[in-house]
Amino acid sequence: MTEPAAALHATDPPLRTWGAVFALVAIATLFAKLLDNEVSQTSQAMIYLAAVVVASYKLDRLPAIICAVVSVTAFNFFFVPPRLALAVEHHEHLISLAVMLGVALVVSHLAAGLRSESNAARLSERRARQLQRMAKDLTEAGNEAQALDVGLRELHFAFAGPCSMALKDDLNKSHEHDSTRNGLRCCVAEAALLGPGTPRWPGLDAWFVPLGDKGHVFGAACVRPAVAGDVDAREHAQALCSLLAHALWRLKLSAQILAAQAEVERHQVQRTLLAAVSHDLRTPLAAIVGAASSLQSQRDRLADAEKLRLLASIENEAAYLSTVTENTLQLVRLSGNSLGLRRDWESMEEIIGSVLARVRQRDPLRRIKSRVPRDLPLVKVDPVLIAQLLGNLLDNALKYSDGPVDLTVQTDAGTLCATVKDRGPGVECEDPDRLFEPFVRGDQSSGQRGAGLGLAVCRAIAVAHGGGLTVRRRSGGGSSFCLALPIETEQPEKART
Secondary structure, three states: OOOOHHHHHOOOOHHHHHHHHHHHHHHHHHHHHHOOOOOOHHHHHHHHHHHHHHHHHHOOHHHHHHHHHHHHHHHHHHHOOOOOOOOOOOHHHHHHHHHHHHHHHHHHHHHHHHHHHHHHHHHHHHHHHHHHHHHHHHHOOOOHHHHHHHHHHHHHHHOOOOOEEEEHHHHHHOOOOOHHHHHHHHHHHHOOOEOOOOOOOOOOOOEEEEEOOOOOOOEEEEEOOOOOOOHHHHHHHHHHHHHHHHHHHHHHHHHHHHHHHHHHHHHHHHHHHHHHHHHHHHHHHHHHHHHHHHHHHOOOOOOHHHHHHHHHHHHHHHHHHHHHHHHHHHHHHHHOOOOOOOOEEEOHHHHHHHHHHHHHHHOOOOOEEEEOOOOOOOEEEOHHHHHHHHHHHHHHHHHHOOOOEEEEEEEEOOEEEEEEEOOOOOOOOOOHHHHHOOOOOOOOOOOOOOOOOHHHHHHHHHHHOOOEEEEEEOOOOOEEEEEEEEOOOOOOHHHHO
């Protein structure tokens, strides 16, 4: 980090300054004395003039002028006849001394002006770099607290201080009434710059700069020291606070956008749930109520076969209702980002084994064929959710196809891929990704009922684990669903032994 811009305004202590003046004159006198017998008085005068130039460039204006006067006096005392006296023997010597003093003063003035312009240019460069650095740091700030830290750091970097800063809400909540806090409150209320050199409250000992414009003031900053005539410093303080205000405005807009997106997602989830309840839950509920009512009211008049049929209908409708409810609730929980995944190191062989044990109860023909290699790396997942995902894919494959269903697992470039393949009608959508949207079904003519939520839940589960779920058509007919899960680089000890 470069030196603070405020350092350019720092002046040397008085003792050190006058010591430098004395040292320059003494060195010039000693050097001229050593060359007394070798050079003329004109050359000796040039030695003193060189000391004046150095003093003018390194010291402030007053010490440089004093150095010029003392140099001419020393030259007259030590080298102009009569020596070791301030008297002047000839008029031409007096003219020379007067010309030398005039030249020294002019050189001192020009050198001081050059020094001032050089310092101003360096200060402007440092301030420009500071603004650039601050703008970069503010773009990386993720919240108001971080942005305020950047702003206060840059104020302390640019000004000697003490500087302070506060947001409008903090000022309203605080009941303190010190002079600085009162100035910050007044600055926020008037949405204008206060302090020395301004039309408002010029008698204050600090600049109070608003963070923002009228109608959008986020807070205020107190900047010290504040010199009424230092317009550049005041404008630099305003530029720093303006950058901070724009960053706070950006963060506020970003928060509002995120809140609006969350609200839209919440309404979307609510519509999803309500649509599922109204569209896919009423039918099985009505069937269950009708069958139960028939059994209750006509139990003695129904044949045993009819009773068994009604009981089977209740069981089937209840199972379907349970599946739709579970899928709907899982989709709501995942879409709302309210589910804390219980992830742990799991073996994909064990998860698939438990899924097959359940699904094969509905697969009496043993159509599912699995190929799972040994020694697969462990994956950090929620086993219940992954089992639900694979169960949904296998159920869909059994429901929409009559041929064999293949379940294969393989690893590729840090990814574990579990693929479910069938020989059903295949994907009919022009955009296969639409199958993963709620209430979108692929084969509408299959006669199979469903809410169109299963694949949406599967995609949500995969994304929640940092993976993905894709589908593609198979050559020769059918579909292939591929679940991709990331493999952690650092495996537990058990996986490496």
